[in-house]
Amino acid sequence: MKQKKQSEIGTLLGYAGKYKRLTFLGLFLSAAAMIMNMIPFICIWLAVRDLIKAAPNWSEAENIGTYGWMAFAFSFGGIIVYFCALMCTHLAAFRTASNIRKQGVARLMKTPLGFFDSNGSGLLRNRLDGGAAETETLLAHNLADIVGTAAMFIGMLVLMFVFDWRMGAACLLAAVISVAAMFTMMGGKNAKLMMEYQQAQDLMSKAGTEYVRGIPVVKVFQQTVYSFKAFKAAIENYSNEAEKYTVGVCRVPQSVNLTCTEGVFVFLVPAVLMLAPSALSDGNFADFITNFAFYAVFSAIVSTALARIMFASSGMMLAKTALARIDTVMNAPTLEAAEDPQSPKHNGVEFKDVTFTYEGAELPALDHVSFKVLPGQTAALVGPSGGGKTTAASLIPRFWDVTSGSVEVGGVSVKNIDPHVLMDKVAFVFQNTRLFKTSILENVRAARPDASREEALAALHAAQCDDIIEKLPKGIDTLIGSEGTYLSGGEQQRVALARAILKNAPIIVLDEATAFADPENEALIQKALKTLTEGRTVIMIAHRLSTVVGADKIIVLDNGRITEEGTHAELASGGGLYERMWKEYNQAINWKISSVKEGA
Ligand code: ADP
Ligand code: MG
Numbered sequence: 061m062k063q064k065k066q067s068e069i070g071t072l073l074g075y076a077g078k079y080k081r082l083t084f085l086g087l088f089l090s091a092a093a094m095i096m097n098m099i100p101f102i103c104i105w106l107a108v109r110d111l112i113k114a115a116p117n118w119s120e121a122e123n124i125g126t127y128g129w130m131a132f133a134f135s136f137g138g139i140i141v142y143f144c145a146l147m148c149t150h151l152a153a154f155r156t157a158s159n160i161r162k163q164g165v166a167r168l169m170k171t172p173l174g175f176f177d178s179n180g181s182g183l184l185r186n187r188l189d190g191g192a193a194e195t196e197t198l199l200a201h202n203l204a205d206i207v208g209t210a211a212m213f214i215g216m217l218v219l220m221f222v223f224d225w226r227m228g229a230a231c232l233l234a235a236v237i238s239v240a241a242m243f244t245m246m247g248g249k250n251a252k253l254m255m256e257y258q259q260a261q262d263l264m265s266k267a268g269t270e271y272v273r274g275i276p277v278v279k280v281f282q283q284t285v286y287s288f289k290a291f292k293a294a295i296e297n298y299s300n301e302a303e304k305y306t307v308g309v310c311r312v313p314q315s316v317n318l319t320c321t322e323g324v325f326v327f328l329v330p331a332v333l334m335l336a337p338s339a340l341s342d343g344n345f346a347d348f349i350t351n352f353a354f355y356a357v358f359s360a361i362v363s364t365a366l367a368r369i370m371f372a373s374s375g376m377m378l379a380k381t382a383l384a385r386i387d388t389v390m391n392a393p394t395l396e397a398a399e400d401p402q403s404p405k406h407n408g409v410e411f412k413d414v415t416f417t418y419e420g421a422e423l424p425a426l427d428h429v430s431f432k433v434l435p436g437q438t439a440a441l442v443g444p445s446g447g448g449k450t451t452a453a454s455l456i457p458r459f460w461d462v463t464s465g466s467v468e469v470g471g472v473s474v475k476n477i478d479p480h481v482l483m484d485k486v487a488f489v490f491q492n493t494r495l496f497k498t499s500i501l502e503n504v505r506a507a508r509p510d511a512s513r514e515e516a517l518a519a520l521h522a523a524q525c526d527d528i529i530e531k532l533p534k535g536i537d538t539l540i541g542s543e544g545t546y547l548s549g550g551e552q553q554r555v556a557l558a559r560a561i562l563k564n565a566p567i568i569v570l571d572e573a574t575a576f577a578d579p580e581n582e583a584l585i586q587k588a589l590k591t592l593t594e595g596r597t598v599i600m601i602a603h604r605l606s607t608v609v610g611a612d613k614i615i616v617l618d619n620g621r622i623t624e625e626g627t628h629a630e631l632a633s634g635g636g637l638y639e640r641m642w643k644e645y646n647q648a649i650n651w652k653i654s655s656v657k658e659g660a
Contacts, residue, residue: 068380069203072195075159079152083199086148089141090204091211096138097361098215100131105223105354112346145204153199157192160386164188170394174459178419179392182269186262187385194382202375205368212365219358224351230331231324231355231362238320238366241313242373250309253301258381260294260301267294321366324359395458401478404470404485407435407566407597409456414465416451424463425451427620433613435566438598440608442641443617449601450490452617453569456599457486469567487565489592491572493556497541500529503555504536507563516562522591523558524584525551550581557588568593570600572607605645614638 073080107127114121168184176184213235220228246254271291319326332352339348410432417424426448433439441449454460455467458474466473474482487507495503504516511519513536520529520536528551532538538545547555560568570589586607593600602608609628616624616631616638624636631638 068376068383069198071383072156072199072379075163075195076152076156076199077159079155082148082152083156083203086145086152086204087207089145089148090208093138093142093145094208094211094365095215096134096141098212098219098358099134099138101354101358101361102219103127103131103134104357105350108353109347109350112350142208146200149204150200153196156199157196160192160195161188164192164386164389167390167392167394170397171392172395172458172460174454175392177459180266180270182273183262183266184389186265186269188389190265191382191386191389194378195386198375198379202372202379205365205372206376209365209369209372212361216362223354224335224348226335227328227331227351227355230327231359234320234324234327234359235362235366238317239369241317241320242370244313245310245317246373246377250305253305253309254377255381255384257301257305258378260298262385264294264298267291317370321363321370324362325356328355328359395461395479396475398476398478400476401481402472402476403481404472404477406470407485408437408470409433409439409567409597409599410468410471411452411455412466412468414452414455414462414467416455416460416463418451418460423620425620426455428465429617429620429622430465431613431615431622431625433597433599435597436595437612438593438600438610439613439615440600440602440611441615441617442602442605442608442638443623444637446619447617448620449617450571451620453488453490453571453599453601456567456569457488458482484563485565486567486569487560487563487592488569489553489556489560489571493552495540495547495552495555497539499534499537499539500525500532500555501536503540504558504562507559511562516558519558519562520555522561523554523588525554525558525588527584528554548581550585553585554581554588557585557592561588561592565596567597568599570598572600572602572604605642606649 073083076083104127107121107124110121110123110127111118165188168188213232216228216232216235220232244250267290336348339345411429414426414429415424416426429448429452431439441452443449451460455462456469456474458479461475466475468474469477469482469485477485496506500520501513501516504519505511508515517536520526528547529535532545540547570593600607600611602611608614611628614624614626614628614631615622616636618637624631624634624638626634632642633639
């Protein structure tokens with residue numbers, strides 16, 4: 061257990077980088093401050109000894125004044141040194157937390173985009189930002205206090221031999237019992253409970269974020285009961301775990317701990333009462349009383365130090381779970397960068413015997429899928445929901461990497477293409493496109509930050525966004541998502557298309573958006589799509605078959621396998637799934653038209 065703790069602090073100090081030395085300096089100063097704080101008690105002891113010796117001729121005790129000043133100087137000095145210690149540790153702690161954040165973000169930059177689908181941004185933020193903040197307390201305060209307390213224990217051991225070892229032992233016993241009680245709360249299977257408690261907290265935080273974020277959807281669909289469920293369950297789970305840990309584990313040890321911490325004299329007084337008779341008969345009762353005076357006052361410092369170590373141990377536990385959370389970010393999968401990157405030779409896309417299984421899934425989402433899209437061709441992926449269309453599309457820009465087989469762009473496996481080159485080659489517009497909370501201009505320019513304002517405007521024009529810009533108060537400089545400016549789903553989609561147009565990539569991957577679009581938006585989106593796709597290689601996921609009729613190639617994906625492949629003319633009478641889908645689609649259209657007619 062000890063070993064592990066050291067390695068956690070080691071991990072933290074690893075993040076500290078060159079500020080590690082500052083931490084050590086802070087720890088050293090903290091120990092020094094603790095020793096300095098003990099010296100006034102020795103001064104008191106000296107004063108009492110001299111007084112008792114001189115009694116009743118008090119004026120003979122000449123050094124009392126000196127002792128008093130010494131006591132004052134050392135306690136004042138102790139405060140200053142402790143202050144300096146905390147300055148050092150705080151500085152180091154802030155730098156360490158900032159290093160953790162930087163390294164975590166750097167790691168996330170190399171992480172496949174698909175990772176963010178299954179790890180909500182609320183959760184990641186909580187893990188990295190919250191985790192880093194929680195380590196601050198450990199490094200800034202707790203570690204210094206632990207070292208200070210360790211210094212105190214050593215000091216106590218030394219003093220035991222200088223003064224009365226039996227009274228010292230009584231004080232030490234209180235301290236040892238108290239520390240032992242603390243360790244029971246953290247050690248063994250209780251550590252696991254503590255972990256579960258922390259996880260429940262994590263989950264509740266995630267559910268809370270998602271819940272707040274989902275409020276617009278909840279309101280639109282009136283899903284109050286349903287949406288409460290996850291959040292409510294997370295809160296209840298937290299409450300259960302908290303009770304399990306506090307009532308089940310902490311109740312007894314914490315009571316023992318507090319009793320010992322606050323009542324060191326409870327151990328001291330009986331010891332003194334037992335020792336008094338023999339001290340009387342030995343004839344050195346004066347020394348005995350002096351020592352008792354020392355320990356009676358000294359017990360106060362033991363209480364303070366133990367209270368500190370209690371905070372320190374909870375800080376240690378917090379930091380431990382915080383580090384575990386940070387680790388999930390630091391250990392996030394990264395895309396292997398090609399050692400010897402190759403350039404795509406053309407703008408075609410080919411799937412070669414691709415199998416892909418999501419982490420934790422039993423069945424592959426894509427099962428030996430092979431198809432080829434020639435440069436400039438349009439290929440449509442169709443099929444029932446869950447067939448693997450989105451998965452196939454996301455393998456092209458390396459949201460994920462294939463489990464086996466290969467995805468090739470321009471005749472080169474995407475794994476062997478420099479990620480930047482690949483990103484320049486492929487533009488993708490997915491259904492769940494989110495705009496950034498910045499101006500429309502910056503949203504469009506995200507595709508190509510060096511693009512001029514005019515270029516961005518041209519792209520917005522081509523994406524049929526003129527009406528959006530016109531109605532916004534500050535035109536393309538209007539901030540989205542603040543000041544009450546929100547765009548409808550269809551409008552967001554058009555801005556996303558402008559972004560893709562500006563990018564001017566030769567290969568377009570599209571997850572056709574239909575969910576949000578009203579008829580008016582729909583027509584505009586179709587126009588924008590036409591501009592975007594003209595003369596380019598297009599791989600589109602089509603939800604309405606009307607848009608795939610003109611495709612050079614239709615690929616039907618069902619259960620992760622290609623069941624049919626061909627042109628519309630070939631497949632519409634092919635007797636397979638596509639023919640059925642086409643018939644159903646036409647029936648639906650007819651039904652819509654006839655219902656409109658009847659209504660009219
Ligand atoms: P489609 O787009 O054709 O509806 P998908 O590619 O989204 O199908 O899904 C294919 C299969 O992969 C489904 O069984 C789905 O449940 C699963 N799947 C999709 N996304 C994930 C994910 N992020 N993690 C695990 N499984 C997933
Ligand atoms: Mg899909």
